[in-house]
Structure formats: structure tokens, C-alpha cells
Amino acid sequence: MPRLALSEDFVADLISLQKPVQKEVNDAIQMFRSMTVPQLHASKGMHLEKLTGARDPRIRTIRVTKFYRGVLLAPDDGSELFTLLRVAPHDEAINWACKRVYSVNGATGGLEVRNVDALEQMETYFETKAVTTPARLFEEHSDTVLRDLGIDDQVLRLARVCVTADDLSVMAPPMMPADQYEVLEFLAAKYSAQEVWEQLIAPRGQTVRSAEDRPTVTLSEAILNTPNRIVEVTGPGELERILSEDLTRWRIFLHPAQRRYAYHPGFNGPAQVTGGPGTGKTVVALHRVRHLLRTGREGERILLTTFTNAMAAALRDNLALLLGDADAHLLDQVEVTTVDSLAARVVREARGSSLKPLSSPAEKSAWTRAIAREDLPWTERFLSQEFRNVVLAQGLRTPEEYLRCVRRGRGTQVGRVQRARLWRVMERFTTDLASRDSATYTQLCDQAAGILAESGPRYRHVVVDEAQDLHPAQWRVLRACVAPQSDDIFIVGDPHQRIYDSRVSLRSLGINVRGRTSRLRINYRSTEEILRWSASLLDGQPVGRLGEDDDDDGGRDSLRGYRSQLHGRVPVARGYASQDEELRALVEQIRTWIEQDGVKPSEVAVCARFNTLVDAVITRLRRERIPAVAVKDDPGPDVSGVRVATMHAMKGLEFRCVAVVGVTSSVLPFAPQVTPAEVDSVQHQADLLAEHCLLFVACTRARDALAISWSGERSRMLDPVAG
Numbered sequence: 001m002p003r004l005a006l007s008e009d010f011v012a013d014l015i016s017l018q019k020p021v022q023k024e025v026n027d028a029i030q031m032f033r034s035m036t037v038p039q040l041h042a043s044k045g046m047h048l049e050k051l052t053g054a055r056d057p058r059i060r061t062i063r064v065t066k067f068y069r070g071v072l073l074a075p076d077d078g079s080e081l082f083t084l085l086r087v088a089p090h091d092e093a094i095n096w097a098c099k100r101v102y103s104v105n106g107a108t109g110g111l112e113v114r115n116v117d118a119l120e121q122m123e124t125y126f127e128t129k130a131v132t133t134p135a136r137l138f139e140e141h142s143d144t145v146l147r148d149l150g151i152d153d154q155v156l157r158l159a160r161v162c163v164t165a166d167d168l169s170v171m172a173p174p175m176m177p178a179d180q181y182e183v184l185e186f187l188a189a190k191y192s193a194q195e196v197w198e199q200l201i202a203p204r205g206q207t208v209r210s211a212e213d214r215p216t217v218t219l220s221e222a223i224l225n226t227p228n229r230i231v232e233v234t235g236p237g238e239l240e241r242i243l244s245e246d247l248t249r250w251r252i253f254l255h256p257a258q259r260r261y262a263y264h265p266g267f268n269g270p271a272q273v274t275g276g277p278g279t280g281k282t283v284v285a286l287h288r289v290r291h292l293l294r295t296g297r298e299g300e301r302i303l304l305t306t307f308t309n310a311m312a313a314a315l316r317d318n319l320a321l322l323l324g325d326a327d328a329h330l331l332d333q334v335e336v337t338t339v340d341s342l343a344a345r346v347v348r349e350a351r352g353s354s355l356k357p358l359s360s361p362a363e364k365s366a367w368t369r370a371i372a373r374e375d376l377p378w379t380e381r382f383l384s385q386e387f388r389n390v391v392l393a394q395g396l397r398t399p400e401e402y403l404r405c406v407r408r409g410r411g412t413q414v415g416r417v418q419r420a421r422l423w424r425v426m427e428r429f430t431t432d433l434a435s436r437d438s439a440t441y442t443q444l445c446d447q448a449a450g451i452l453a454e455s456g457p458r459y460r461h462v463v464v465d466e467a468q469d470l471h472p473a474q475w476r477v478l479r480a481c482v483a484p485q486s487d488d489i490f491i492v493g494d495p496h497q498r499i500y501d502s503r504v505s506l507r508s509l510g511i512n513v514r515g516r517t518s519r520l521r522i523n524y525r526s527t528e529e530i531l532r533w534s535a536s537l538l539d540g541q542p543v544g545r546l547g548e549d550d551d552d553d554g555g556r557d558s559l560r561g562y563r564s565q566l567h568g569r570v571p572v573a574r575g576y577a578s579q580d581e582e583l584r585a586l587v588e589q590i591r592t593w594i595e596q597d598g599v600k601p602s603e604v605a606v607c608a609r610f611n612t613l614v615d616a617v618i619t620r621l622r623r624e625r626i627p628a629v630a631v632k633d634d635p636g637p638d639v640s641g642v643r644v645a646t647m648h649a650m651k652g653l654e655f656r657c658v659a660v661v662g663v664t665s666s667v668l669p670f671a672p673q674v675t676p677a678e679v680d681s682v683q684h685q686a687d688l689l690a691e692h693c694l695l696f697v698a699c700t701r702a703r704d705a706l707a708i709s710w711s712g713e714r715s716r717m718l719d720p721v722a723g
């Protein structure tokens with residue numbers, strides 16, 4: 001019987017087909033699998049055909065419907081493993097198939113494809129273009145070094161005529177083989193050959209450094225070496241699972257960098273994956289949960305946390321999708337929640353009744369009460385930050401501890417006498433709240449961490465999404481939930497998306513990820529144009545590493561090597577004389593997206609800094625007969641209408657088109673949110689950075705199109721992009 005594998009491109013084609021055609025494809029595949037190889041070749045129905053003019057002699061087509069053809073790679077290594085490469089209308093399939101050549105990457109041993117016709121044209125073009133330029137992009141690397149990294153003859157010739165990184169990007173996949181392109185991209189970004197080896201080749205299991213010494217890899221071995229782009233159909237239910245209607249690519253094909261951590265056989269302690277927006281960190285977290293469930297013991301419990309209840313609901317749905325029917329019974333072993341909800345429950349169970357979490361305005365009033373009748377030099381904001389960022393962050397319990405502590409992350413000096421006064425005010429604040437059966441969320445976490453530390457761990461594994469915004473008290477809850485052991489905590493997050501004021505030294509909290517960290521660099525969500533544009537909003541901003549505050553080595557994170565393989569329009573940034581004009585232009589923009597570009601209203605989002613503008617946008621859109629809904633009302637996926645939200649509420653979401661409105665100097669940065677430098681210079685920097693990150697988060701939600709606007713004076717935060 002022939003064996004069958006499906007390529008990523010085939011799966012993408014299949015997803016885009018109408019249901020009846022999908023069914024016909026499914027039927028054809030079933031028929032294919034039920035025949036022997038000789039029957040297959042003889043079958044009139046299948047019409048397995050060699051193509052005249054195909055550049056790769058192993059390429060065949062089969063008949064799927066009257067109009068559609070499947071493109072196959074037939075084995076030439078004595079195996080019976082066929083790979084379905086595409087399914088497309090007849091002419092398109094033939095045209096595509098004739099130009100492709102499949103080969104085995106010399107370093108990764110994976111199967112790769114190129115558009116050989118297009119690359120040959122590029123060779124002629126760049127050879128002529130480069131004649132007058134002696135300096136070449138890869139001149140510091142010898143042919144041997146490039147070959148050892150998997151670069152083959154044709155790609156080597158092309159690499160030698162590249163003068164700039166832009167020359168290389170013209171030949172991005174699907175034109176150039178993806179693994180080889182990635183190597184060249186890293187070298188062009190000034191990674192050394194050694195770093196490229198360590199980051200791209202060694203993780204694929206290659207141990208032999210020299211290309212000359214490596215054994216030959218057969219076609220079927222190469223197919224099985226490419227789980228990031230090809231999946232073999234194994235058991236009888238497997239095909240149905242792959243073809244199921246909820247099919248999405250992230251469930252099947254992981255980038256090697258994603259797979260390496262998601263399916264790591266076992267970390268000897270906490271592990272961490274970072275990466276810019278859209279690099280698939282949540283996807284990795286979900287696959288890690290699946291791996292832990294499949295390899296763990298029966299009944300072992302897993303805690304999967306994220307930042308908001310809406311995100312927890314989405315994570316739960318996606319986990320159920322990933323597990324599918326086959327592993328659905330494992331879902332009961334996973335609790336998906338926010339750390340705050342978990343903490344509130346732990347406290348409620350311990351007290352026998354719940355504490356009411358305090359809203360921000362109620363907290364401000366409580367501080368006002370605590371300082372009433374005293375002539376103190378501190379504002380409510382200063383007190384609230386001191387309580388949250390020093391007392392609760394360090395879990396201080398007594399005035400003596402507070403007197404002795406190092407006030408990490410605070411830029412003001414506070415002497416002994418002042419500390420004693422501050423402690424009294426904070427004590428009054430907590431007593432007042434306790435008498436009202438109320439507490440801030442951070443207090444709840446602080447209490448829950450204490451309760452859990454005494455009662456002992458409750459889970460075998462903890463997996464944390466959106467880790468960048470967790471407060472030390474929340475980390476203590478997580479640390480106490482699971483005993484220190486192998487695979488105890490798996491963390492994913494992006495310090496460039498830190499929009500709440502939480503600086504943490506994970507090491508000091510007993511979560512040491514040293515030697516078990518990885519970074520993702522390919523963005524699967526947005527176009528390269530949106531990515532570059534958004535990343536430059538953070539140019540020069542001092543973004544610290546995830547989980548390291550200034551007391552660690554204070555190193556900086558960076559978006560180096562962060563990129564997308566998708567391309568589209570450059571974002572538009574435009575100012576207007578009045579808000580009315582700005583909203584009129586917004587309506588026009590949304591109409592263009594929906595009516596001309598065919599985008600569904602629910603795939604369009606508008607976001608603003610505050611709810612007042614969110615409400616104004618909704619009213620305006622509805623007045624113009626464009627359906628609009630507020631994200632905070634939690635519209636399900638079936639509700640139509642443009643999504644409108646504050647920038648904070650955009651965290652973790654994604655849309656095809658995003659408009660960010662009201663980006664004026666008065667709201668970004670928002671002065672009341674930024675501690676004046678003279679009050680606390682360290683806090684000032686942290687607050688300003690959070691404002692920059694907020695705009696960055698909003699912009700990086702866009703997949704295909706991004707429009708930014710303002711009325712009146714433009715925010716200075718747009719200076720790097722708007723000229």
C-alpha cells in the first residue's frame with residue numbers, strides 16, 4: 001500500500017476550498033490509499049500522470065475532480081511514500097508543478113522546494129546588476145562555510161551576487177528553499193556562522209559539521225525529517241483529523257524553533273520561550289501542554305494561565321481543538337485560568353468567603369482615606385506604587401522588613417522616619433480594606449501565595465502565557481502551585497509587550513530558566529511591512545529581558561532577526577484637523593476594507609487609548625450603518641461587526657485590518673499615567689516605556705493592513721515612523 005504525506009501548501013489549499021470540493025479531495029485520498037502502487041499506476045480514475053516539461057522528474061498529477069488536480073511527489077528511493085504537494089484548478093496545478101524542484105537540504109536533512117525557473121531568472125538579473133559592485137553581502141563567508149550550513153550550488157551562486165539584504169529578500173520563499181533562505185537571512189543580519197549553526201542546524205539533530213562527511217539522506221527520510229512542513233497520514237482517523245473543518249495550520253506545522261521547545265522530551269527545571277508579537281508563543285504553549293498531557297502520568301494536573309478571562313476562554317477553545325477527539329479525555333486534567341482568578345479562589349477556599357477585588361477608582365479612594373487628615377508629601381499614586389512595587393512585590397510583612405528592604409525599581413530615596421510613616425499609611429489602607437472584605441488583586445495574590453506555600457503544590461506542571469505582565473506576587477502563586485522539579489514551569493512571553501508596571505527577577509523567586517531559554521523570530525501574523533513599521537516605534541527604547549529586573553545583569557532584549565515572510569501594504573499614518581474629520585476618514589477606510597478588499601467586518605478592529613473614543617467610534621460607525629461591537633462586551637465569533645476596543649483590551653488578539661485612532665500628544669503618552677521624572681526617575685522611565693509598548697501592542701495586532709490616525713497634535717511616539 002502506498003504511504004501518504006501532506007505538505008503545508010496542500011493543507012493551505014485544502015482549507016481554502018469549498019466544502020463539497022474538500023469532500024471530493026477526501027474521497028480521492030481514500031481511494032489513493034486503498035490501492036496498491038501498481039493499481040495506482042494503472043488506475044484510469046486516478047489518472048496518475050507524469051508531466052511533460054516538469055523540472056522535477058518525480059512530480060506527478062492526479063485527478064481529484066473534473067476541474068481540480070492534485071500534485072504529488074512520487075518516491076524514487078524504493079519506498080512507497082508519496083507526498084501531496086498542492087491541490088488546485090487544473091491549469092494552476094500544472095503551471096505550479098512544472099516549475100518546482102524538490103531537494104534534500106544538506107545540513108538539516110529536510111525536504112525543501114524551490115521555484116527553479118524564477119531562481120534562474122534571478123541569477124541572470126543579479127549577475128548583471130552586481131557587476132559594478134565589488135562588495136558582496138556574504139563575502140566574509142567562504143563557500144565551505146556556506147555549504148556546511150546547507151547552502152547548495154544554485155543558492156550559493158545566488159548568494160554570491162547579492163549585494164544588499166534587499167537583494168536577498170526578493171528571492172524569499174516560496175522562490176528560494178526556506179531552510180537555506182533562513183540561514184542566509186541570519187547571516188545577512190550579522191549572526192556568525194557559529195550562531196547560525198547553533199540556532200538553526202544543531203536543533204534539527206545534525207551533529208556532523210562538515211557537509212562532506214554527512215551521509216546521504218533518502219527522499220523518504222527527508223520527508224520524515226520535515227515535520228514543520230509535511231505530515232504523514234498514519235492511522236485511519238488521522239486523515240479525518242487533518243481534514244476536519246476546524247483545520248488550522250498551527251495545529252500541524254510548527255517551525256523547528258517552535259517544535260524544539262514544545263516537544264522537548266524534558267526540561268530539568270523551568271524553561272522559557274520569548275519572541276516578538278505573532279511569533280507563535282501561545283501556539284508553543286498549547287503544544288507544550290499537549291506534549292505534557294500525552295507523556296505524563298494519568299491524573300497529573302496542569303495549570304495553563306494567561307492574562308485575561310477572555311484570553312483564558314480562547315486558550316481553552318484552542319487547546320480543545322489541538323487535542324481533537326483522540327485526546328479530548330485529557331482536557332479534564334488542564335485548568336485554564338488567570339492567575340488572579342486562581343488566587344481569588346485559593347483565598348476564598350481558605351477563608352470560607354470571598355474578598356471583593358478592588359477597582360482602580362475604589363483603590364484610589366481607599367488611599368485618599370488612608371492619608372486623610374495627614375500632611376503627607378506623597379500622592380495616592382506614589383503610595384499605591386510603593387505598596388504594589390515594594391511591599392507586595394517583596395512580600396514584606398512587618399515594619400522592620402520594610403525598614404530594611406532595598407526598594408528595587410524605585411528611584412526616590414526614602415529614609416527611616418519616612419518609611420515608618422509610609423508603613424503606617426499602608427497599614428491603615430489594608431485594615432480599611434479588610435474591614436470592607438475587600439482587597440486589591442495584587443493583595444489577593446500575595447495572600448494566595450502564602451496559603452499555597454503552606455498547603456503545598458496542586459499541579460504537576462504550570463504553563464504560563466503572556467508572562468511579561470505578571471507581578472512578583474503572581475509569580476509567587478505560580479511557584480507555590482508546583483514543586484520544583486523537571487518540567488515544573490514553562491513560560492512564554494514578550495518583554496516588548498509589557499504594558500503593566502511589573503518588573504520581576506524570576507531567579508530571586510525560585511524560577512531559574514538559565515540554560516533553558518529560546519527565542520522565536522518568525523512572525524506568522526503580520527506582514528513584514530507592518531512588522532518593520534511597528535518595531536521602529538520601539539527604536540532606542542530600553543526593553544529589559546523577560547524575568548530579569550535591573551538586579552540581574554540588567555541586559556536588554558531586542559527584536560534582532562525578527563521578521564515575517566508575508567508581504568503587503570505599508571501602514572498609513574495620517575493626521576486630521578478635527579476628531580470629526582478623523583472619524584469620517586475612519587469610516588471611509590473601513591468601507592474600503594470591507595467593500596473593496598472583501599474583509600469581513602468582524603476581521604476589522606479599531607482601537608483607541610480610552611473608552612470615551614471607543615464609544616464615539618462605535619456610535620459613529622453605527623450611524624454610518626457599519627455594524628460595530630465593543631470587545632469588552634465579549635462578542636462571540638459568530639457576532640458580526642467591526643471590533644472596537646481600548647489598546648489594553650487588544651492584548652493577545654489579532655485582526656486582518658486594524659485602525660488605531662486618536663494617537664495624539666495628549667493621550668500617548670498619557671501624562672497622568674507617567675510618574676514625573678522629578679518624583680521618581682526610575683518609575684518615570686518604566687511608565688514611559690509601558691506607553692510605547694502599548695502602542696506597539698495595538699499596531700502588532702494587524703495581519704494585513706494597519707492605519708494610524710490622530711487629530712490635532714500628533715503623538716511624539718510616532719516620530720520614528722511618521723517623519
Ligand SMILES: Nc1ncnc2c1ncn2[C@@H]1O[C@H](COP(=O)(O)OP(=O)(O)OP(=O)(O)O)[C@@H](O)[C@H]1O
Nearest residue numbers: 249250253254255277278279280281282283524652
Ligand atoms: N507554525 C505556525 N504555522 C502557521 N501559523 C502559525 C504558526 N505559529 C503561529 N501561527 C499563527 O500566528 C499567529 C500568532 O500566533 P500566537 O498568537 O501564538 O503568537 P504570539 O507570539 O503568542 O503573539 P502575541 O505575543 O502577539 O500575542 C496566530 O494566527 C497563529 O495561528
